[in-house]
Amino acid sequence: MPNIYEILRGTPNDSDYNKKPVIVQGITGNYGSYHTKRMIEYGTNIAAGVTPGKGGKKLENVPIYNTVKEAVDATGSKISIMFVPAKFFLGAAKEALEAGIKLLIAIPEHVPVRDTLQTLEIAKKNDAIVIGPNTPGVIIPDVIKLGIMPASPFKPGNIVVLSKSGTLLYEISYNLSEAGFGQSLTLGIGGDPINGTRLIDAFDMIKDDPKLAGIVIVGEIGGDAEETLAQRVIDTKFNKPIVAYIAGRAAPKEKRMGHAGAIVYGNYGSAESKVNMFNKANIPVAKRPTELPMLLAGKLG
Amino acid sequence: MRLLEYQAKKLFSDYNIKIPKGLTSKDIDQARKDVKELGFPFVIKAQVPVGGRGKAGAILKCHNQDEFELKYPQILEMSVKGEKVRAILLEKMVEYKKELYLSLFLNRGKRCYTIIASSDGGVEIESVKNQVIREVGLGNVEKEVAEDVAKEIGLEGNSIPDFVDLLQKLSKLTIEKEAELAEINPVAVLNDASLLALDGKVITDDNSNFRHAELTKFLERTELEERAEKSGFSLIELDGDIAVVGNGAGLVMSTLDMLSDNGGKPACFLDVGGGATEESVYEALILISKMNKVKGILVNLFGGIVRTTTVASAFIKAYKNKLIDQTVYARLKGAEAEKSKEMLKNTQTELFDSVEEAINAAVIGVRKNA
Numbered sequence: 001m002p003n004i005y006e007i008l009r010g011t012p013n014d015s016d017y018n019k020k021p022v023i024v025q026g027i028t029g030n031y032g033s034y035h036t037k038r039m040i041e042y043g044t045n046i047a048a049g050v051t052p053g054k055g056g057k058k059l060e061n062v063p064i065y066n067t068v069k070e071a072v073d074a075t076g077s078k079i080s081i082m083f084v085p086a087k088f089f090l091g092a093a094k095e096a097l098e099a100g101i102k103l104l105i106a107i108p109e110h111v112p113v114r115d116t117l118q119t120l121e122i123a124k125k126n127d128a129i130v131i132g133p134n135t136p137g138v139i140i141p142d143v144i145k146l147g148i149m150p151a152s153p154f155k156p157g158n159i160v161v162l163s164k165s166g167t168l169l170y171e172i173s174y175n176l177s178e179a180g181f182g183q184s185l186t187l188g189i190g191g192d193p194i195n196g197t198r199l200i201d202a203f204d205m206i207k208d209d210p211k212l213a214g215i216v217i218v219g220e221i222g223g224d225a226e227e228t229l230a231q232r233v234i235d236t237k238f239n240k241p242i243v244a245y246i247a248g249r250a251a252p253k254e255k256r257m258g259h260a261g262a263i264v265y266g267n268y269g270s271a272e273s274k275v276n277m278f279n280k281a282n283i284p285v286a287k288r289p290t291e292l293p294m295l296l297a298g299k300l301g
Numbered sequence: 302m303r304l305l306e307y308q309a310k311k312l313f314s315d316y317n318i319k320i321p322k323g324l325t326s327k328d329i330d331q332a333r334k335d336v337k338e339l340g341f342p343f344v345i346k347a348q349v350p351v352g353g354r355g356k357a358g359a360i361l362k363c364h365n366q367d368e369f370e371l372k373y374p375q376i377l378e379m380s381v382k383g384e385k386v387r388a389i390l391l392e393k394m395v396e397y398k399k400e401l402y403l404s405l406f407l408n409r410g411k412r413c414y415t416i417i418a419s420s421d422g423g424v425e426i427e428s429v430k431n432q433v434i435r436e437v438g439l440g441n442v443e444k445e446v447a448e449d450v451a452k453e454i455g456l457e458g459n460s461i462p463d464f465v466d467l468l469q470k471l472s473k474l475t476i477e478k479e480a481e482l483a484e485i486n487p488v489a490v491l492n493d494a495s496l497l498a499l500d501g502k503v504i505t506d507d508n509s510n511f512r513h514a515e516l517t518k519f520l521e522r523t524e525l526e527e528r529a530e531k532s533g534f535s536l537i538e539l540d541g542d543i544a545v546v547g548n549g550a551g552l553v554m555s556t557l558d559m560l561s562d563n564g565g566k567p568a569c570f571l572d573v574g575g576g577a578t579e580e581s582v583y584e585a586l587i588l589i590s591k592m593n594k595v596k597g598i599l600v601n602l603f604g605g606i607v608r609t610t611t612v613a614s615a616f617i618k619a620y621k622n623k624l625i626d627q628t629v630y631a632r633l634k635g636a637e638a639e640k641s642k643e644m645l646k647n648t649q650t651e652l653f654d655s656v657e658e659a660i661n662a663a664v665i666g667v668r669k670n671a
Contacts, residue, residue: 086508112509114479117412117439150604165551171603171634191550193409193481193506200410220551223409247554250561251570252382254303254351258535258550258572260508265406265482266426288559288657 002129004205005185007078007103008144018143021047021077023101025084025092027064028054032083035107035148036060039081042145047075068092068099081105081137081146089133090115097126105146106132106196110260116194123196130196134260135188136166147188157182158211159296162202163218164189164225164261168247172218172289179293184211191259193222199229207238214241214296217283219274221248222261226274230281241299244278245286246271302505305348307390308519309501312478316470318485320498323392332373335391341365345372348388349381352425352502357381362394383540387521395497400487401454402429405442405471407481413438414475416446416468420454422487429486442472459494467496478516479509525588532584534573541566543663544589547601548577556601556656565664568595577602582615590624597627597667601656604635613641616650630663632656 010017022039026032027049037060040046046062048071055066065071068080080101084092089111096104097119104123111133123130131138137147141154149166153174159181163169166188173186187202189195197205199217206212219226226246233242248257248264249271256263264270278285284299286292304312307325314320324335325348336343347359354360359381361372379386402422408415416435417426433453437446444465451464467488475483484502491497510517522530529536535550545560545567547553553572560567569592573581582600589595602612612633619625629650633641642652651666653659 087511110508112479112512113407113481113506114509120412163551165549165554167547167549167603168551168555171552174603174634193407194412198410218551220554225410228410245555247551247558249558250567251554251557252537252539254504255537256507256535257537257554257570260506261409262550262554265504268406287562289555290655290657 002102002127004103004129005209007129008138008140008146016045019045020079020144021045021075022146023047023068023071023075023077023080024049024062025068025080025082025096027051027059027062027083029083033059035083036062038151039145042151044144044146047077068096068101072099072101078102079105079146081107083107086110086112086133090118093119093130094122097122097128102128104128104130104196105137106130106135106190107137107148108132109134109191111192113192113194116192116196120194120196131187132190132192132196134192135190136169138185138187140185141183149188153177154186155182157184158213159183159216160206160212160214161186161216161218162189162199163187164191164220164259165218165247166191168218168245168289172216172245172292175290175293176216176296179297181293181296184209189225191220191261193261195225199225200232203229203232207236212240214243214300216292216296217242217244219244219246220259220262221246221251221257221271221274222259222263222269224268224273227277230277230283233281233283241296242281242283243286243292243295243299244283245289245292246274302507302510302516302520303350304503304505304516304519305350305387306346306501307348307388309503310498312474312503313498313501316474318467318470318474318498319496320501321393321395323390325388325390327388329373329377332389332391336366336369339391339393342394344392344394345369345376346390346392347376347379347381347386348390349384349386351382351384354381359386395489395491395499397489397491397497399490400499401490401496402426402486403468403471403488404482404484404486405475405480406483408436411436414472416442416450418450418454426484426486437472439476441476442468444469460490460496463494463496467498474503478503478513479506480504481506525591529571529588532573532581534571534581534585534588536588537570538592539567539569541568542594542596543667544568544571544592544595544598545601546571546573546582546585546589546598548573548603552601552603556599556660559656560599560660560663563660563664565599565660565667568592577604577612579611579615582612583618586615586619586625595627596670597663598625598629599659599663600629600631600633601659602631602633602635604633608637609633609635609641610637610644613644613650616645617648620648628666630659630666632659
C-alpha cells in the first residue's frame, strides 16, 4: 500500500518536503475557487488547476489547464483534490488516475455508488489512493490542508482522527485540541456507502507510525466499517490507545440520515453492532462527542 | 429510494419474476372496482415504507364485501411506525406450503453484492434462521452459485431451477436499477413446487436517480421533503415535539442521540449541510414552521467558517415575520458568539455554550409548556 505520509509530505531529502504540489480539479467553480483560496492561505502548495475550456487562465496566480495530464506534466503533482459535480465525477476521476495521480481527494457529495465502485477499480489498477467521495478531506495540522475543513479546530500533535462525518470531525478535533491533544493527521472517510479509503485502510496507513500516540474513531450508523476495524485491531494486537464515538443511536431503521451511507437494515449498520464490536476490541465508546478527550486521557494513562 | 411493495412488485413483473395478482388503489371507489376484477378472497396490504406491517395489523385477509367495506377504510387511515399509509394493495390469496427468505444487498465493506437466503422466511431479517450467505462480486449471479444456494437451503425437484431463475432475475434487477437491497420475503413455495414473490422490498441508490426516470415516477415526497431537497437539506420527520436542526449529518445525528438520551422526543432531523448561512437557517425555520407538532427548536451549529451573528439574524427575522413563536434553544459554535448573545437578548432564543445545556433547557422548556 502506498504510504500516505510520504505522498502528503514527501521525505526530508526532497527539495519540496512538506510542500508537495497539488492539483485542484474544478478550480474555477464557486466551491472549488473558494476552497482553493483557503488551502493556499493554510500553506498548501496548490500548483495547478484543471477546468476544461479554461486552460491558460489563472486563479490566485495558479495556472489553469484543460486536462489533468497537462497539469501533471507541468507540475509533477501526484495529488489531486476534486470539486467537480457528482455527475461528472467518474470521468474526472478516471482522467486523474490515468494521468498518474496517486492520491485523489474526492470532495463531491451525491456520487452514485456504481461510479465510485468503477473509480476504485481504476485506482486499484493504478496503485492509487482515493479518499471519499463525500469527504471533508485530510489535514496534517500546520503542514498541509487538502479539503473543505475550517483550519481553526486542528492543532499539530500525535493523535490521528478518522471520521465518517465532516462537522463532527471538526467539533471533535476542536475538543481534542482544546484538551491538548493535537493531531498528526485527521482524515474524513466520507459519508457514502462505499468509501475509497475505508476505516480499516486508513488504520493500516497510520498504525505503524512510531510517533502515533493514539487514535480517535468517529463512526456513525450504516455499513460495517467500524466492526471490520475493531476486528483488525484485535487481529493485529494493536496496543496504542483507541477511543471511539458512534453517531446515530437514536436514528430510526431504514431511514437515510443525511449521509447516503447512514442507514440501518435490520442489524446491519446498527449502532449496537458497532458498539459491541468496539467493546470486544477494548475500545471505549463515548456517549457524547465531548467525552472523547477524557476517554483518551484515561487510555493514555 | 425505498420502493413500496407494489412498486417493487411492478419491477419484479418487469423482470418476469412471478407475483400474485394484485391491484393498487388510494381510495375506496377505485378499490371497489378492483375487488370486482380480483374476486374474493384476497389480502388487504397497507403500502408503507417500513417493515412490521403484519404485527401492526396493516395486512388483513378479506373474504367478502362486508369485511372489505369495514377493513379497507380502517387500513387506509392507519399509520405504521409513524408512516402514513400511502396506498393499498389488494392481492389474491395464495395457497402455499413453505416460506423462504431471499435478498441481494450491496456489501459495503467487501464492495460486492451478497446473497442471503434461508428456508425460514416470512419473519423480519433479524429473526431469519439458518441464513446462507454468499458474496458474489458485482456482476450477475452465476447459475452454479444460485444452484448451490438453492440446495443449501434444502430445495428439491422443480423448486431448484425455479429458484435459480428467480435469483438470476433478481440479480439483473439489482444491477440495472442500482439497488442497494432487493429482498423477497417471503418467497412462497407453491403446492406444485414453483416459486412466487409474496412481498417485495427494493432500495435504490438515490444518487443514481438521474439515470432512472423510470424509478423517479415512484417517488412520493411530501411538500416539506421536496422543499428541503431543493435547498440541499436532509429532512426526516419524526414522532416527537422538538425540532432538531444542525449543519452536517453526523452532528445532527449526534444531537438527536443526546436529546433522546435526555428524554427529549425529536420532531425531525434537519441537516442544512456542511455550511450554514442566514438564508439556509431561515429556510430551515420556514420548514419547521410548517410542522404542527413542534413545541421547541433545538439548533446545533458548528461554525468554523460561519459567523454566528449571521445565524442570529435568521432567528430575529423569523420572529419578526411571525414565522415561528416557539423558543429556539441554540448552541452556536463559531466566531462572534458574544455579539450574537447580545443581538438575541430580547428574543425567544436562548443561547448556550454547550449542546448539552441547550438540550437540557429544551427538554425542560417543552415539558413546562405542555
